[in-house]
Amino acid sequence: MRTQASVMHLDLDAFFAAVEQRDKPSLRGKPVVVGGVGGRGVVATASYEARVHGVRSAMSTREARSRCPHAAFLSGRFHAYREASHAVMSLLRSVSPLVEPLSLDEAFVDLQRAGLPDLEVATVTAFAEELRGRVTEVTRGLTASVGLGTSKFIAKVASDLDKPDGLVVVAPGTEQALLRPMSVTVIPGVGPATTERLRRAGIHTVAELEAVSLDELVRLVGRAHGTGLWSLARAQDDRPVVAEREAKSVSVEGTYDTDLTDRRLMEGLLTRQAGEVAARLRKHGMSGRTITIKVRLHDFTTLSRSSTLVSPTDSAATVARTARALLADLDTSGGVRLLGVGVSGLADWVQEDLFGETEEDEEELPAVEVPHHSRRTWSPGMDVVHAEMGRGWVWGSGRGVVTVRFETAETPAGPVRSYAEDDPALTAWVPPPLPDEQD
DNA sequence: TCTGGGGTCCTAGGACCC
DNA sequence: TCTGGGGTCCTAGGACCC
Numbered sequence: 057m058r059t060q061a062s063v064m065h066l067d068l069d070a071f072f073a074a075v076e077q078r079d080k081p082s083l084r085g086k087p088v089v090v091g092g093v094g095g096r097g098v099v100a101t102a103s104y105e106a107r108v109h110g111v112r113s114a115m116s117t118r119e120a121r122s123r124c125p126h127a128a129f130l131s132g133r134f135h136a137y138r139e140a141s142h143a144v145m146s147l148l149r150s151v152s153p154l155v156e157p158l159s160l161d162e163a164f165v166d167l168q169r170a171g172l173p174d175l176e177v178a179t180v181t182a183f184a185e186e187l188r189g190r191v192t193e194v195t196r197g198l199t200a201s202v203g204l205g206t207s208k209f210i211a212k213v214a215s216d217l218d219k220p221d222g223l224v225v226v227a228p229g230t231e232q233a234l235l236r237p238m239s240v241t242v243i244p245g246v247g248p249a250t251t252e253r254l255r256r257a258g259i260h261t262v263a264e265l266e267a268v269s270l271d272e273l274v275r276l277v278g279r280a281h282g283t284g285l286w287s288l289a290r291a292q293d294d295r296p297v298v299a300e301r302e303a304k305s306v307s308v309e310g311t312y313d314t315d316l317t318d319r320r321l322m323e324g325l326l327t328r329q330a331g332e333v334a335a336r337l338r339k340h341g342m343s344g345r346t347i348t349i350k351v352r353l354h355d356f357t358t359l360s361r362s363s364t365l366v367s368p369t370d371s372a373a374t375v376a377r378t379a380r381a382l383l384a385d386l387d388t389s390g391g392v393r394l395l396g397v398g399v400s401g402l403a404d405w406v407q408e409d410l411f412g413e414t415e416e417d418e419e420e421l422p423a424v425e426v427p428h429h430s431r432r433t434w435s436p437g438m439d440v441v442h443a444e445m446g447r448g449w450v451w452g453s454g455r456g457v458v459t460v461r462f463e464t465a466e467t468p469a470g471p472v473r474s475y476a477e478d479d480p481a482l483t484a485w486v487p488p489p490l491p492d493e494q495d
Numbered sequence: 496t497c498t499g500g501g502g503t504c505c506t507a508g509g510a511c512c513c
Numbered sequence: 514t515c516t517g518g519g520g521t522c523c524t525a526g527g528a529c530c531c
Binding site: 094095096114116117159245279280281305306308309311313394 | 500
């Protein structure tokens with residue numbers, strides 16, 4: 057355990073909403089809600105003006121609208137958030153090499169590596185106060201709440217104590233006195249399910265948790281969680297600040313405003329998502345062996361199915377084909393509200409394709425040359441179309457020709473037909489935009 | 496028409512191997 | 514014709530975080 061308050065936690069206040077208010081002066085001082093604006097959207101961030109009306113993160117947008125009808129409801133501009141986040145993280149990294157981002161708006165900073173003359177409370181307090189000012193400068197007006205303590209846990213608790221735009225330093229030695237009267241929910245990892253289990257055992261506060269034996273805690277919540285809780289209840293936390301963490305999975309999912317029932321549509325959407333996952337893998341030079349689909353049914357029950365390949369892939373066609381095969385085993389007759397595709401078991405290399413079956417091969421299906429009429433662009437693996445044989449998806453495009461593969465449950469590798477891209481027999485089915493495309 | 500999206504970690508059971 | 518244990522990998526589900 058550290059004996060000095062050398063761990064800092066920094067949290068940008070109402071981050072998404074604050075960026076919107078910064079960039080659009082007419083929103084300043086007004087309630088702003090950023091999140092999903094569709095029928096099944098939820099609130100990502102509410103400005104403090106909206107919180108006054110009871111709007112909270114993770115609340116359905118529908119409920120937020122009824123609580124605060126006059127708020128501005130925005131779907132979010134993630135490039136602007138990323139830019140502001142990058143400015144803050146760069147600033148933090150200029151101050152200490154040990155910066156651990158938790159999300160776009162939060163990070164831990166290890167002040168043991170910040171080159172301060174000492175780590176006394178007065179010194180780190182003055183340092184953090186100055187840093188908060190610089191965060192506001194580099195973000196052109198955003199504010200941050202900062203906590204300092206002898207561990208990650210204490211620093212995080214501290215940053216929550218004086219929001220927004222606050223600074224709290226928990227003096228070494230005072231941690232347990234601070235925590236004991238607090239609810240067990242201040243402990244990271246204690247969510248609704250654990251809170252309920254503890255409540256049934258008569259445990260509500262950290263002091264009450266501290267009185268429970270390790271064996272009893274393990275019995276209540278399991279081995280890993282129990283031992284973690286036992287330590288945190290005593291303010292024992294020696295988790296280091298870790299700068300670089302390797303990604304372990306990449307995924308894309310979407311919730312649709314109305315439940316899906318058409319399997320061909322679901323396959324088209326999975327294919328499109330697989331394309332996005334593969335593109336992100338390639339962008340980072342990664343590939344993965346395990347492909348997982350996620351399906352949320354109309355009644356919110358959530359299923360997953362996964363399949364592990366013999367070697368890692370970053371191929372859109374391979375991910376898509378595997379995802380569609382996994383969907384085939386599921387009964388979706390009641391309707392599907394969410395579909396997702398993920399790849400895990402990541403490696404930073406790609407297996408040479410030993411069998412010569414590459415994505416390029418699949419995309420270079422025979423196509424008929426016709427005069428070019430550039431009406432729109434068709435994306436292989438992304439666009440779902442209707443044509444005379446029913447619904448299919450675009451397998452290849454170029455030179456004014458669109459190749460469509462018609463697959464059915466009975467014939468997974470169904471017939472392929474080529475059309476001029478402005479052929480009236482061909483009509484696009486355009487899936488709803490994904491959140492990040494709504495910028 | 497309650498309940499997002501992108502992640503991490505843990506658990507438990509079965510297969511398989513030594 | 515009885516009975517192992519440990520380790521690793523894989524799958525499915527769940528809790529949690531921001």
